[in-house]
Structure formats: C-alpha cells, structure tokens
Amino acid sequence: MTTSRSPVTAATPPVGREVLIRRPALADAAGIHRLVVAAEALDVNSLYLYLLLCRDFSATCRVAEAAGELIGFVSAYRPPSRPDLLFIWQIAVASTHRRQGLAMRMLLDLLVATGDSPLPTLATTITDSNAASRRLFESLARRLRCELRTGRGFESNLFGTTGHEAERMFYLGPLKAGFQVTTGKEPAHGNGF
Numbered sequence: 001m002t003t004s005r006s007p008v009t010a011a012t013p014p015v016g017r018e019v020l021i022r023r024p025a026l027a028d029a030a031g032i033h034r035l036v037v038a039a040e041a042l043d044v045n046s047l048y049l050y051l052l053l054c055r056d057f058s059a060t061c062r063v064a065e066a067a068g069e070l071i072g073f074v075s076a077y078r079p080p081s082r083p084d085l086l087f088i089w090q091i092a093v094a095s096t097h098r099r100q101g102l103a104m105r106m107l108l109d110l111l112v113a114t115g116d117s118p119l120p121t122l123a124t125t126i127t128d129s130n131a132a133s134r135r136l137f138e139s140l141a142r143r144l145r146c147e148l149r150t151g152r153g154f155e156s157n158l159f160g161t162t163g164h165e166a167e168r169m170f171y172l173g174p175l176k177a178g179f180q181v182t183t184g185k186e187p188a189h190g191n192g193f
C-alpha cells in the first residue's frame with residue numbers, strides 16, 4: 001500500500017541470504033566489465049567507463065556478490081537536467097543466478113537507498129526483444145504500485161549502422177513519499193498511458 005507517512009520499506013524477494021548487495025568500489029570495475037561481456041545482451045562499455053561509475057556514481061549503482069564473486073550489477077544515475085528522475089542504465093545478473101529475484105533485489109535496494117527527497121521517477125530503456133528486462137520492470141511497477149508508461153527512447157538509426165535495435169523508454173512512477181513495496185502478486189495499480 002502506498003502512503004505518504006509510512007517509512008520506506010521493501011519486501012525482499014527470494015534469493016540466497018549469502019548474496020551481498022552493496023555499492024560498487026573501484027576494485028569491482030573489472031568484474032563488472034566481465035559480467036557485462038558475459039551477459040551478451042548488453043552493450044559492452046569500456047572498463048574505464050565502469051571505473052568512472054564505481055568512483056563517481058556508486059551511490060546509484062549496486063553490485064551483488066556471492067562467495068567473493070560478482071554475480072550482479074546495476075547502474076543508474078540522476079540526469080543533471082532531471083534530478084527527479086533515476087535512470088536505470090544497465091542491469092545484469094550472471095546466467096547461473098537468474099530467475100531467483102536478484103535483479104529485483106538490487107533495484108529495490110537502490111530504491112530504498114535513494115527514496116529520499118526528491119523522490120525519483122524511474123526510467124529505463126528496453127528493446128522490444130528483451131522480454132526478461134520488460135518483465136522485470138513490469139514486476140517492479142506492480143511491487144511499487146506505480147504507473148508504468150512507455151515513451152520514445154532511442155530509434156535504431158541513432159545507433160548508426162550497428163544494427164542496434166530501437167530502445168523504448170519506460171517510466172515508473174512518480175513514487176510517492178514513503179512508498180512501500182508489495183509482494184508483487186497483487187494486480188497492478190494503474191495501467192499508465
């Protein structure tokens with residue numbers, strides 16, 4: 001239930017307790033790069049870029065670690081012109097650990113940590129062929145009981161001749177003060193536009 005007075009809380013989806021979700025440190029950049037390469041579905045950025053994320057944007061990024069190994073990563077940032085927005089950039093879970101609630105857990109951890117004022121609307125882009133990513137954010141919208149709407153993202157021609165699929169924009173929110181996360185099994189509250 002969404003209320004403006006309740007504290008920010010999050011239900012933890014089922015994933016092993018031995019998994020640690022934390023802010024990334026510089027020493028994680030190489031492991032993040034490896035994870036993104038292995039995920040295959042993602043655009044691989046330079047290792048230098050991941051170093052910058054770990055150094056300058058760690059407050060809005062998360063890694064998941066199990067037995068000393070990086071098994072999950074999510075990057076996000078607040079666009080300077082839209083401080084009310086939290087843009088989720090890349091999210092990846094090692095293939096061995098998928099479908100166990102780990103991506104959801106990283107997103108919820110991030111949200112609870114950034115759920116201060118001003119509260120963000122979440123944004124991300126998803127290609128039409130990435131069903132797993134779409135399901136993840138649809139499920140997140142249900143848990144947050146917020147609207148999910150789509151908008152224009154990046155058309156494929158913007159990627160030059162790389163053959164990159166178009167990226168559609170997804171917005172979740174706006175989140176209300178003291179938002180609470182539900183189990184995700186209830187029907188969505190509001191269908192967006």
Ligand SMILES: CC(C)(COP(=O)(O)OP(=O)(O)OC[C@H]1O[C@@H](n2cnc3c(N)ncnc32)[C@H](O)[C@@H]1OP(=O)(O)O)[C@@H](O)C(=O)NCCC(=O)NCCS
Nearest residue numbers: 041091092093098099100101102103104132133135136139
């Ligand atoms: C997308 C990705 C991060 C999801 O990670 P995950 O840890 O497996 O996701 P979760 O277990 O937290 O699942 C969250 C929800 O999405 C659903 N989901 C996840 N993968 C799915 C799939 N392949 N097909 C259908 N639904 C899927 C889950 O059932 C769950 O729904 P629920 O909460 O209603 O039960 C992972 O598949 C991945 O790393 N893919 C490659 C990289 C990528 O495409 N990233 C996204 C673009 S940046």
